[in-house]
Amino acid sequence: xxxxETLRWKxxxxxxxxxxxxxxLDSSTNLIVGENGAGKSTMLDALSFALFGKAHRxxxxxxxxxxxxxxxxxxxxxxxxxxxxxxxVRGIKPAKFEIWKDGSMINQxxxxxxxxxxxxxxxxxxxxxxxxxIVVLGSSSFVPFMQLNSTSRRDVIEDxxxxxxxxxxxxxxxxxTSLLKGELENNTHxxxxxxxxxxxxxxxxxxxxxxxxQQRKDKESDISELQTEIGELNAVNSTLSETVNTLLPTITExxxxxxxxxxxxxxxxxxxxxxxxxxxxxxxxxxxxxxxxTCDQDIAEDLRKSKKEAATxxxxxxxxxxxxxxxxxxxxxxxxxxxxxxxxxxxxxxxxLNNNNQTIxxxxxxxxxIQQDLQxxxxxxxxxxxxxxDLTTLDSELHExxxxxxxxxxxxxxxxxxxxxxxxxxxxxxxxxxYVPVINELTNKYLQILDFFVHFELDDSFSETIRSxxxxxxxxxxxxxxxxxxxxxxxxFTWRQIAKMKNSVSTNLLILDETxxxxxxxxxxxxxxxxxxxxKEDTNVFVISHKTxxxxxxxxxxxxxxxxxxxxxxxxxx
Numbered sequence: 001x002x003x004x005e006t007l008r009w010k011x012x013x014x015x016x017x018x019x020x021x022x023x024x025l026d027s028s029t030n031l032i033v034g035e036n037g038a039g040k041s042t043m044l045d046a047l048s049f050a051l052f053g054k055a056h057r058x059x060x061x062x063x064x065x066x067x068x069x070x071x072x073x074x075x076x077x078x079x080x081x082x083x084x085x086x087x088x089v090r091g092i093k094p095a096k097f098e099i100w101k102d103g104s105m106i107n108q109x110x111x112x113x114x115x116x117x118x119x120x121x122x123x124x125x126x127x128x129x130x131x132x133x134i135v136v137l138g139s140s141s142f143v144p145f146m147q148l149n150s151t152s153r154r155d156v157i158e159d160x161x162x163x164x165x166x167x168x169x170x171x172x173x174x175x176x177t178s179l180l181k182g183e184l185e186n187n188t189h190x191x192x193x194x195x196x197x198x199x200x201x202x203x204x205x206x207x208x209x210x211x212x213x214q215q216r217k218d219k220e221s222d223i224s225e226l227q228t229e230i231g232e233l234n235a236v237n238s239t240l241s242e243t244v245n246t247l248l249p250t251i252t253e254x255x256x257x258x259x260x261x262x263x264x265x266x267x268x269x270x271x272x273x274x275x276x277x278x279x280x281x282x283x284x285x286x287x288x289x290x291x292x293x294t295c296d297q298d299i300a301e302d303l304r305k306s307k308k309e310a311a312t313x314x315x316x317x318x319x320x321x322x323x324x325x326x327x328x329x330x331x332x333x334x335x336x337x338x339x340x341x342x343x344x345x346x347x348x349x350x351x352x353l354n355n356n357n358q359t360i361x362x363x364x365x366x367x368x369x370i371q372q373d374l375q376x377x378x379x380x381x382x383x384x385x386x387x388x389x390d391l392t393t394l395d396s397e398l399h400e401x402x403x404x405x406x407x408x409x410x411x412x413x414x415x416x417x418x419x420x421x422x423x424x425x426x427x428x429x430x431x432x433x434x435y436v437p438v439i440n441e442l443t444n445k446y447l448q449i450l451d452f453f454v455h456f457e458l459d460d461s462f463s464e465t466i467r468s469x470x471x472x473x474x475x476x477x478x479x480x481x482x483x484x485x486x487x488x489x490x491x492x493f494t495w496r497q498i499a500k501m502k503n504s505v506s507t508n509l510l511i512l513d514e515t516x517x518x519x520x521x522x523x524x525x526x527x528x529x530x531x532x533x534x535x536k537e538d539t540n541v542f543v544i545s546h547k548t549x550x551x552x553x554x555x556x557x558x559x560x561x562x563x564x565x566x567x568x569x570x571x572x573x574x
Contacts, residue, residue: 001081001082001500001506001507001508002079002080002081002124002125002126002506002507002508002509003025003079003080003081003507003508004024004047004077004078004079004507004508004509004540005023005024005025005078005079005080006021006022006023006024006076006077006078007021007022007024007043007046007047007050007075007076007077007078008020008021008022008075008076009042009043009046009050009074009075009076010072010073010074011065011066011069011071011072011073011074012042012045012046012049012064012065012066012073012074012075013039013042013045013046013059013064013066013568014037014038014039014042014066014563014566014568015039015042015066015567015568015569016066016068016567016568017066017069017072020042020043020568020569022043022559022570024508024509024540024542025508025540026557027540027555027556028535028536028537028539028540028541028556029532029536029541029543029554029555029556029557030540030542030543030555030556030557030558030559031542031543031545031554031555031557031558031559032542032543032544032545032558032559032561033544033545033546033558033559033561034560034561035563036546037563038561038562038563038568039561039563039568039570040544040561041056041057041513041514041544042561042568043542043544044056044057044136044511044513044544045059045064046075047075047077047511048128048131049064049075049090050075050076050077050088050089050090051088051119051124051128051131052116052120052128052131053090053097053116054128056132056136056513061092062092064092065092065093066567068566068567070093071093071094072091072093073091073092073093074089074090074091074096075089075090075091076088076089076090081123081124081125084101084102085101085102085103086099086100086101086123087099087100088100088119097115097116099115099118099119099123101123106118121168126159127155127159129148129152129155130155130156130159133145133156133491133492133495134159134160134492134495134496134499134507135507135509135510135511136511136513144484144487144488144491145488145491145495146464146476146484146487146488146491147476150461150462150463153462154462156495157432157435157439157462158428160495160498160499161431161432161435161498163427163428163431163432167428169418170419173415173418173419174419176415177412177415177419180408180411180412180415181412183408184405184408184409184412187404187405187408188405190401191401191402191405194394194398194401195398198391198394198395198398201387201390201391201394202391204387205384205387205388205391208384208387209384212377212384215377216374216377219370219373219374220374222366222370223367223370223371223374226363226366226367226370227367229363230360230363230364230367233356233359233360233363234360236352236356237353237356237357237360240349240350240352240353240356241353243346243349244346244349244350244353247342247346248343248346248347248350251339251342251343251346252343254335254339255336255339255340255343258332258335258336258339259332259336261332262329262332262333262336265325265328265329265332266329268321268325269322269325269326272318272322272325273322275314275318276315276318276319276322279311279314279315279318280311280315282307282311283307283308283311283312283315286303286307286308286311287308429460432460433460435498436458436459436460438498438501439458439494439498440456440457440458442490442493442494442497442498443456443458443487443490443491443494444456444490446489446490446493446531447486447487447490449527449530449531450486450489450490450527450528450531451486451523451527452483452486452487452490453469454466454467454468454469454474455467455468455469456490464476466479466487485515489515489528489531493531496510496535496539500538508538508539508540509539509540509542510535510539510540510541510542511541511542511544512541512542512543512544513544514544514545514546515528515543515545516528516543516545529554532554543555557572557573558572558573559571559572560572560573
């Protein structure tokens with residue numbers, strides 16, 4: 001329950017630079033009187049401004065500052081909520097907004113709007129609209145429940161039944177649902193991204209496997225071809241080597257021997273040739289000369305003949321030897337030529353053998369390089385291993401994202417269920433339906449007390465049906481102002497009774513602003529006072545009125561507002 005204790009204000013509207021103060025708890029029934037413009041309703045505006053930052057009447061914030069002093073506008077209200085003491089101070093020029101709890105000011109780090117939310121939602125637990133429906137009934141700027149739209153009617157009743165928490169929960173749920181929707185969208189996007197990465201990684205692994213396999217096949221094929229070529233060359237070399245190693249020494253030895261023999265034979269042949277020349281020269285000398293050219297003596301014919309014969313015979317012998325030598329020379333030369341040809345062939349084979357060995361060495365190096373490449377490919381399987389590790393990591397991430405999506409979908413499912421429960425047609429409507437008969441019963445009770453015999457009924461959508469005793473149906477707007485006021489008063493007292501039952505926005509304070517001055521007749525005033533008398537135990541009633549006839553024993557205290565040098569002042573009497 002909210003128990004209002006004190007209210008004071010200065011430099012507020014017509015009030016000057018001094019505090020007008022009201023103790024709400026001093027008496028149960030209070031009459032506030034004064035001439036027009038004396039400041040009777042200022043108390044209501046000051047209370048509304050202190051609590052909600054705006055006046056009860058349609059007055060702008062700047063207009064609330066006293067126009068003479070034009071500064072130092074301050075309102076201050078104290079109240080308790082379940083034995084916790086609060087004090088709210090709000091001012092203009094300079095601006096001030098303080099909320100005190102049990103003597104300590106609540107943190108002001110938050111924005112002014114958030115600070116007001118703390119006051120309304122966490123402390124006061126009543127909106128400005130509900131405040132007017134439960135605490136205040138007045139003719140000035142007051143919008144009765146029956147003139148509110150369905151949404152505003154719902155807000156009032158939700159405050160009364162303390163079920164606006166479900167609306168707050170629904171708002172929070174909507175925020176969570178919106179955030180959850182974003183998380184689900186991000187999750188879905190993440191899953192698609194991971195799936196795309198997995199597909200790309202799998203393709204990369206397939207391509208890498210295909211490339212490695214083909215490269216390995218190509219390299220193994222190259223090795224096979226090279227080894228085949230090496231084998232063929234080794235086979236050729238085997239034959240060539242046998243030939244070269246066997247024949248070349250023999251040919252070389254034979255060739256050297258024959259060349260040596262031929263060289264000796266050539267020497268003999270030269271000697272034979274020289275001897276032949278000498279013999280021929282001697283024979284020719286004895287043939288040409290009959291006497292000695294030197295001593296001019298005659299050479300005996302026998303001598304000449306014998307010499308000529310001896311020379312001729314010797315020449316024949318030498319010629320024969322030369323012919324044999326020449327024949328042997330030819331034979332040697334033929335053998336040498338043959339051997340040289342064989343030598344040349346062997347040397348060609350040797351050169352081929354050497355070239356083949358060089359080629360084999362080169363091919364073996366190529367084989368070794370390719371084999372190393374294959375070894376490197378095997379050892380670089382880490383690339384494939386890393387690719388598979390990356391794929392495993394992506395699979396794990398996909399599982400995590402999928403599990404996360406499952407959890408998010410579960411939350412979304414729970415939120416949908418909660419949303420169904422928290423929407424206006426859910427739990428709140430079920431609670432409201434339980435109280436609608438009570439609301440209707442109380443309203444009709446107060447209508448009877450006020451001598452207005454109609455049957456009033458609200459449905460769970462807060463639309464009214466009003467029937468006469470003859471079951472004729474009427475609308476609220478079809479009634480006179482006095483009849484409307486009886487309906488408004490009945491609803492006001494109903495709301496307060498419901499608030500007391502729920503202990504939600506129940507309060508000790510009731511302000512009736514010029515209610516007695518409007519459309520109520522004398523009987524209506526008496527009936528209203530009967531209702532007020534029933535509230536004395538736990539309610540502090542303040543009646544703002546022009547009617548002097550109310551200044552009788554109906555009220556325990558009277559507060560009179562007067563104008564003193566253009567400023568409003570309050571005087572108290574009992």
